[in-house]
Amino acid sequence: MLTPEQWTAKLVEVIARASTQLPPDVVEALRRSRDAEIEGSLARKALDSILHNIELAASNWQPICQDTGTPLFWIHHPIGMSTRMLVAACEEAVRRATGKQLLRPNAVDPLTEKNTGHGQAPGIPTVHCEEWDSPEVEVRLLLKGGGCENCGTQYTLPNQALKADRNLEGVRRCILDAIQKAQGKGCSPGIIGACFGGDRSSGYIESKRQLLRPLPDHNPIPEIDALEQDIVAQSNQLDIGPMGFGGNTTVLGVKIGHLGRLPASYFVSISYMCWADRRAGARIAADGTVTWLE
Amino acid sequence: MAKLTLPCDVETIRALKVGDFLELEGRIVTGRDSAHHWLLEHHQADVAPLLAGSVIYHCGPVVKRHEDGHYSFVAAGPTTSAREEPYQADVIGRYGLRGVIGKGGMGAKTLKGLQEHGAVYLHAVGGTAQVLAQAVVEVEQVFMLKEFGVPEALWVIRVSGFPVVVTMDSHGGSLHAEVEKASRQKLEQMLGLAS
Numbered sequence: 001m002l003t004p005e006q007w008t009a010k011l012v013e014v015i016a017r018a019s020t021q022l023p024p025d026v027v028e029a030l031r032r033s034r035d036a037e038i039e040g041s042l043a044r045k046a047l048d049s050i051l052h053n054i055e056l057a058a059s060n061w062q063p064i065c066q067d068t069g070t071p072l073f074w075i076h077h078p079i080g081m082s083t084r085m086l087v088a089a090c091e092e093a094v095r096r097a098t099g100k101q102l103l104r105p106n107a108v109d110p111l112t113e114k115n116t117g118h119g120q121a122p123g124i125p126t127v128h129c130e131e132w133d134s135p136e137v138e139v140r141l142l143l144k145g146g147g148c149e150n151c152g153t154q155y156t157l158p159n160q161a162l163k164a165d166r167n168l169e170g171v172r173r174c175i176l177d178a179i180q181k182a183q184g185k186g187c188s189p190g191i192i193g194a195c196f197g198g199d200r201s202s203g204y205i206e207s208k209r210q211l212l213r214p215l216p217d218h219n220p221i222p223e224i225d226a227l228e229q230d231i232v233a234q235s236n237q238l239d240i241g242p243m244g245f246g247g248n249t250t251v252l253g254v255k256i257g258h259l260g261r262l263p264a265s266y267f268v269s270i271s272y273m274c275w276a277d278r279r280a281g282a283r284i285a286a287d288g289t290v291t292w293l294e
Numbered sequence: 295m296a297k298l299t300l301p302c303d304v305e306t307i308r309a310l311k312v313g314d315f316l317e318l319e320g321r322i323v324t325g326r327d328s329a330h331h332w333l334l335e336h337h338q339a340d341v342a343p344l345l346a347g348s349v350i351y352h353c354g355p356v357v358k359r360h361e362d363g364h365y366s367f368v369a370a371g372p373t374t375s376a377r378e379e380p381y382q383a384d385v386i387g388r389y390g391l392r393g394v395i396g397k398g399g400m401g402a403k404t405l406k407g408l409q410e411h412g413a414v415y416l417h418a419v420g421g422t423a424q425v426l427a428q429a430v431v432e433v434e435q436v437f438m439l440k441e442f443g444v445p446e447a448l449w450v451i452r453v454s455g456f457p458v459v460v461t462m463d464s465h466g467g468s469l470h471a472e473v474e475k476a477s478r479q480k481l482e483q484m485l486g487l488a489s
């Protein structure tokens with residue numbers, strides 16, 4: 001079994017990877033969108049710059065974006081492991097990664113308006129721990145930038161202005177509206193995580209968890225899978241484009257989950273993730289061996 | 295790609311149009327929320343001459359402090375400009391700024407300010423922190439570091455070959471307003487909503 005100190009060191013590795021190495025499926029999607037833009041267009045130039053940036057960050061192990069975001073951890077752990085230890089290790093890892101400039105000092109106390117200076121504060125990072133039967137630990141990390149987080153939004157259905165009822169068509173309308181409202185402000189081309197159902201807080205958490213899915217995967221529920229593909233295609237017709245410069249790629253992927261709801265409520269919660277879709281996943285065995293996950 | 299050397303005069307800025315690509319050369323200053331408030335609290339005489347004729351960069355960088363005490367930018371992309379919308383036009387007017395670098399564009403008040411004072415909004419590609427940090431050749435000095443922290447401090451930097459696009463010009467043109475309007479119409483058509 002690893003010591004808390006060893007866990008911290010492993011988690012710093014996960015942070016380093018998330019902050020500097022963009023997942024291959026995202027890079028691939030960005031390459032394809034670059035090729036789909038007209039030569040000489042602002043959209044193509046923006047994507048060229050983005051692709052160049054990804055290479056620079058990866059080869060120098062430097063942060064892809066200076067806003068290293070809120071670190072969101074999802075951890076699966078074996079029976080009997082202390083979640084308090086895991087949370088403390090995540091917090092320490094964030095402080096240490098900040099000291100190494102892998103993360104920016106990104107935590108502000110809203111009462112004093114002082115930056116804590118080490119990247120950590122109550123609620124930062126957020127850590128979700130769940131027990132499972134495997135003897136290994138699985139860590140999934142998302143670094144969620146502030147600009148795109150500000151584009152997140154929540155709808156309650158029915159919504160008259162959008163002619164959105166309490167059904168999948170209504171969900172589609174909300175998501176498209178959110179994408180149009182975001183314009184380029186969330187650093188498009190973005191990735192949408194959404195959840196219908198749940199309450200105001202669980203819906204947002206699930207919408208973020210959806211962002212852990214690799215881009216090419218398919219939703220196991222056929223109608224939701226079709227909805228995800230449809231929304232990608234439709235939003236790319238809006239001509240918002242990379243950075244909101246206009247162009248053919250506004251969104252790289254849409255991932256939709258759902259949770260049980262109360263009869264009275266029907267929420268559609270939407271999280272916008274920027275092109276700098278910094279997620280990393282690792283399986284860590286009891287002896288400390290790390291296997292990186294897509 | 296045309297070069298824009300900073301500081302510059304109003305005529306140079308008036309010649310720029312929406313859609314122009316530029317490479318910036320010279321001295322600029324970073325500033326975001328805290329800096330904008332601070333700049334409007336009093337006339338900040340120390341920074342004023344550095345801002346006159348130059349541009350303010352909406353950026354909260356990752357900065358490395360070297361052993362000998364000098365700083366360098368590790369990651370330095372633009373941050374969302376919309377947060378400065380209530381203050382930007384005033385800051386431009388008071389300090390004689392010739393422009394702003396940021397991302398996501400700004401609103402009607404700033405657009406009017408740009409027209410009035412002869413300034414432009416320059417869009418850097420959001421998230422390209424490494425490409426842009428490479429274009430920061432020197433960190434000259436920093437204001438309010440202790441008070442505001444690294445991301446919010448005013449960093450005075452020298453840039454070379456710093457790529458930006460003019461998305462709001464000094465003649466009332468705004469790419470953001472155009473794209474917003476056209477995409478709203480498309481969405482309304484797509485969803486059969488009355489416009």
Ligand code: SF4
Nearest residue numbers: 065145147187274421
């Ligand atoms: S929204 Fe843009 S600036 Fe913010 S973290 Fe993402 S890429 Fe960086």
